[in-house]
Amino acid sequence: MLPKNKKYLRRYYEEEAKRISHQESMYIKGDKHKLWWHRKRLRYIFYFLLEILEKGHISTFADVGCAEGFYVKRVASFSDKTFCIGIDIARTYIKKAKMNSETSNTDYVVCDVENLPFRDNSVDVVLCSEVLEHVYHYRESVAELCRVGKKYLVLSFPGHSYIYKIAAKIQLIKKLFDKISPDVGHVSDIEVTEVQELLNGKWETSNLKIGGVLPLKLYKIIPSVRLVEEIDNLLCKVLERFGHLNNVTIHVMKVVKR
Numbered sequence: 319m320l321p322k323n324k325k326y327l328r329r330y331y332e333e334e335a336k337r338i339s340h341q342e343s344m345y346i347k348g349d350k351h352k353l354w355w356h357r358k359r360l361r362y363i364f365y366f367l368l369e370i371l372e373k374g375h376i377s378t379f380a381d382v383g384c385a386e387g388f389y390v391k392r393v394a395s396f397s398d399k400t401f402c403i404g405i406d407i408a409r410t411y412i413k414k415a416k417m418n419s420e421t422s423n424t425d426y427v428v429c430d431v432e433n434l435p436f437r438d439n440s441v442d443v444v445l446c447s448e449v450l451e452h453v454y455h456y457r458e459s460v461a462e463l464c465r466v467g468k469k470y471l472v473l474s475f476p477g478h479s480y481i482y483k484i485a486a487k488i489q490l491i492k493k494l495f496d497k498i499s500p501d502v503g504h505v506s507d508i509e510v511t512e513v514q515e516l517l518n519g520k521w522e523t524s525n526l527k528i529g530g531v532l533p534l535k536l537y538k539i540i541p542s543v544r545l546v547e548e549i550d551n552l553l554c555k556v557l558e559r560f561g562h563l564n565n566v567t568i569h570v571m572k573v574v575k576r
């Protein structure tokens with residue numbers, strides 16, 4: 319667990335940005351099972367973003383925690399009438415995102431999700447993908463996203479599978495899990511039902527897509543990624559049928575202003 323210190327967190331992401339090509343390693347290159355997991359949530363995010371952009375009248379888009387600007391770049395080239403802003407706590411990520419930028423309808427800003435430099439109700443679409451679990455005050459961060467968002471929020475965050483939650487009840491197993499899992503900077507556990515409560519009456523979830531019912535380590539035993547996808551889709555249907563949405567590792571929400 320990382321220490322509760324903003325300076326430390328900032329330094330952590332600066333170093334990460336210097337060390338790796340983060341979004342390339344999540345979406346483009348690497349282990350096929352990891353790619354499957356990241357691409358599954360990426361597909362959901364694009365599904366929602368395209369649904370929103372195709373409706374038209376989206377003049378501003380912000381990606382909070384944009385890393386190297388993967389989503390900003392794609393939204394900006396899909397919709398040249400949309401001004402796209404990428405935000406990240408790490409200066410190095412923002413520098414890399416600026417270098418990747420290919421269109422004039424983009425800008426990038428270093429700042430914190432807890433304190434966004436926008437007026438209330440001023441950004442048509444706000445994307446925040448895989449960031450809330452990296453902040454200590456994720457409730458305040460959700461409130462900040464709600465404050466600046468004008469029409470839509472697209473939120474993506476992980477969770478824990480049933481298997482992890484049951485096993486983690488035994489302290490020794492939890493310690494073992496934590497030891498063998500790489501440190502990826504997660505400091506908060508997010509429950510989808512809590513995020514929905516935080517939306518605070520002004521916003522409502524219009525669609526929620528889930529995935530990653532079993533831990534990735536278990537899926538890795540199955541060599542065929544296509545089979546993994548089929549099993550996962552089937553298990554998602556079962557959990558959705560019984561409303562057990564908190565116990566999966568992928569949540570992508572499309573949220574609309576009432």
Ligand SMILES: C[S@@+](CC[C@H](N)C(=O)[O-])C[C@H]1O[C@@H](n2cnc3c(N)ncnc32)[C@H](O)[C@@H]1O
Nearest residue numbers: 331383384385406407408430431447448449452
């Ligand atoms: C796991 S990456 C996700 C990147 C991207 N959103 C995606 O889904 O591909 C987390 C990103 O959040 C950024 N981040 C972490 N804490 C932040 C904060 N408090 N405010 C803004 N960005 C933050 C990190 O620098 C990193 O770029």
